[in-house]
Every structure is written in C-alpha cells, then in structure tokens.
Amino acid sequence: MNARERMLGRLRAAAPSSVTIDDVARVDERIDRHYDSRRAALRCATLSTQALADSMQAALSASHAEVFRATERAWPALIAQRLAGANVKRVLLDTSRAEGAALQQALPSAIAARTYDQPIEDWKAELFDTIDAGFTVARSGIASTGTLIVAPDARSPRTMSLVPPLHIALVYADSLHVDLHAAMRAEHWQAGMPTNLVMISGPSKTSDIQQTLAYGAHGPRELWVVIVEHQAGTLRGEQA
Numbered sequence: 749m750n751a752r753e754r755m756l757g758r759l760r761a762a763a764p765s766s767v768t769i770d771d772v773a774r775v776d777e778r779i780d781r782h783y784d785s786r787r788a789a790l791r792c793a794t795l796s797t798q799a800l801a802d803s804m805q806a807a808l809s810a811s812h813a814e815v816f817r818a819t820e821r822a823w824p825a826l827i828a829q830r831l832a833g834a835n836v837k838r839v840l841l842d843t844s845r846a847e848g849a850a851l852q853q854a855l856p857s858a859i860a861a862r863t864y865d866q867p868i869e870d871w872k873a874e875l876f877d878t879i880d881a882g883f884t885v886a887r888s889g890i891a892s893t894g895t896l897i898v899a900p901d902a903r904s905p906r907t908m909s910l911v912p913p914l915h916i917a918l919v920y921a922d923s924l925h926v927d928l929h930a931a932m933r934a935e936h937w938q939a940g941m942p943t944n945l946v947m948i949s950g951p952s953k954t955s956d957i958q959q960t961l962a963y964g965a966h967g968p969r970e971l972w973v974v975i976v977e978h979q980a981g982t983l984r985g986e987q988a
Contacts, residue, residue, distance in 0.1 A: 776938075783929040792892075792926050800891040800924040801975050807894025811950030812963070813971040819979035824854035827916060827974060831881065832856050840864060840875075840912060841883040842904040847918055851883055864905060875911055882908040882968075886919040886948075888935065892927050896948040896973065906946060915968040917948065921977045 749757070764771075795803070805815045818826050828851065831839065838860045841848040852861040862879060884904055886896040896917050900906045909915045925931035932938070952967030963969045 779929070780933065783927070787926060787930075795891070795926060797921050797924070797977075800926070801921040801977060803891040804889055804894055804919075804921075804924055804973075804975060807892065808950065808971075808973050809894075811894055812953075813894070813950050813973050816972065816974045817977060818974060820976055821979060823918070823974050823976055824850040827851060827883075827972070828854040828856060828859070830972070831859055831916075834914070836880040836914065838862055838879050839881045839883055839916075840879050840908050842885075842908075844903055845885060847885050848883065864903060864908060868907060875907070879912045881914040881916055882910075882912040883916045883918070884909050886917050886923070888923040888925060888931055889919045890926075890928055890931055890947075891924045894949055895928075897931060898946040898948060899942045900944050900946060906944060909946065909948065910967050913964065913968055914970045914972065915948075915951070916972045916974070918974045918976060921975050 801817065805817065808815050816823070816826060816830075836859055839851070839855065840862050841851055843849050843852050843861065843863055855861060868875065884898055884900075887899045888897045889895060890897065896919055898909060898917070900908075909917070925934060948971070951963050951969055951971040952965060953961060953963050954965045955961045956965075
C-alpha cells in the first residue's frame with residue numbers, strides 16, 4: 749500500500765458504519781442550537797436591517813473597502829459619478845440584470861459599458877488590458893464580517909470580480925444576515941449549493957512577500973460596495 753491508500757484506509761476505518769437521515773438531522777439541530785444560543789448571548793439574534801447595514805459598512809470599511817449607502821433610485825447616478833471621478837473608461841457589467849441596465853443607462857458617454865458575451869479565450873487581452881472596473885450584484889451579505897456572498901453565472905462569471913482592478917459590488921440591505929450560519933439557514937443552502945459560490949471581504953490583499961501587506965496581487969486593488977436601502981414606494985430592481 750502506498751501513502752495515499754494507507755491514509756484513505758485509516759479514514760474509512762474511522763468512519764461510522766452507517767449514517768441515517770435522523771443522524772444528520774440531529775447534528776444539524778445541535779449546530780442550530782449552538783449558533784442560536786451564541787447570538788442570544790451577544791444580543792444579535794434579531795438585528796434590524798438598519799443595524800445589519802451599519803455592521804456591514806463598518807466591517808467592510810475596516811477591510812479597506814469603500815462603502816456607499818443609497819436608495820434604489822439614487823445608487824446608479826452616484827456610482828456613475830464616482831466612476832467618472834476615478835477616470836474609469838470601461839466597465840464590465842451584466843445588462844440582462846435590472847441593476848446592470850440601470851448603471852449602463854446612468855453612465856456618462858465617456859465611460860463604455862462592456863458585457864461578458866464571449867469565451868475568455870477570444871478577448872483575454874482586451875479584458876486584462878482595457879477593462880477598468882467590474883460590476884456585480886451580490887446574492888447576500890454577512891454583516892458581522894463584512895462579507896459579500898456572490899453566486900457567479902454565465903453572464904456574470906467570477907472573472908468580473910477578479911480581473912478588473914476595481915470591483916464594484918451591489919448588495920441589498922434586506923439581504924444581509926448576522927453571520928454565515930444564519931445565511932446558510934435562511935437561504936437553504938442544504939437544498940443545493942451552486943457550482944461556484946464566492947465570498948468577498950475586501951479588496952485583494954497578501955503579505956506573502958516579506959510580510960508586507962500589498963493590495964491587488966491576486967485580484968482587484970479596490971472594492972466599492974453599494975448597500976442599497978429600501979425606499980418607500982419602490983420595489984427591488986425598479987428603475988426611476
């Protein structure tokens with residue numbers, strides 16, 4: 749037996765002979781009780797949307813992200829203005845989503861919108877050399893750690909949040925959760941995980957080289973996060 753076979757043999761020998769659905773349910777219940785009691789002790793079991801947004805903003809800011817708070821109607825113009833001020837020339841976004849279409853409509857003529865509509869092999873040079881920013885919509889967020897939960901798809905792949913030097917992410921305040929366990933339970937992750945689920949807690953950073961913290965080594969140097977807060981009389985994704 750080689751080393752791999754010996755290791756797998758030990759794991760198989762240590763594994764329970766059989767695991768039933770009831771066994772799994774009991775473990776899930778123990779995990780739920782643990783996190784519910786932890787939140788009760790910290791008095792954060794039922795934080796308001798406002799409190800979750802405040803916590804999200806504080807945690808993201810501590811991780812060197814730039815955070816904006818805006819309503820459904822106001823955020824496209826706000827981000828378009830900031831992009832123009834940052835001298836951004838080309839933005840990668842998904843115009844099939846209401847949010848991407850809204851941002852495209854708000855962009856000044858000096859900023860071009862680009863969609864991810866072809867295989868990366870066909871436009872790799874253009875993507876890496878000319879795209880200044882990528883815009884994505886987060887599925888939800890974890891307020892305690894300032895973490896965005898992003899579920900990439902064909903029109904908004906992981907590349908959009910990884911390659912451009914500036915990543916702009918939009919997250920709705922009413923999609924924020926207290927912690928990871930709350931997010932998993934509320935969104936029913938156990939019913940089926942997506943192929944690729946990405947968690948982002950700030951711009952790309954590393955200290956591998958001489959323990960010196962550097963930004964942008966493995967992804968965007970900058971992260972802008974727009975926390976969209978509900979405005980009476982509007983629906984999510986509704987445009988002015």
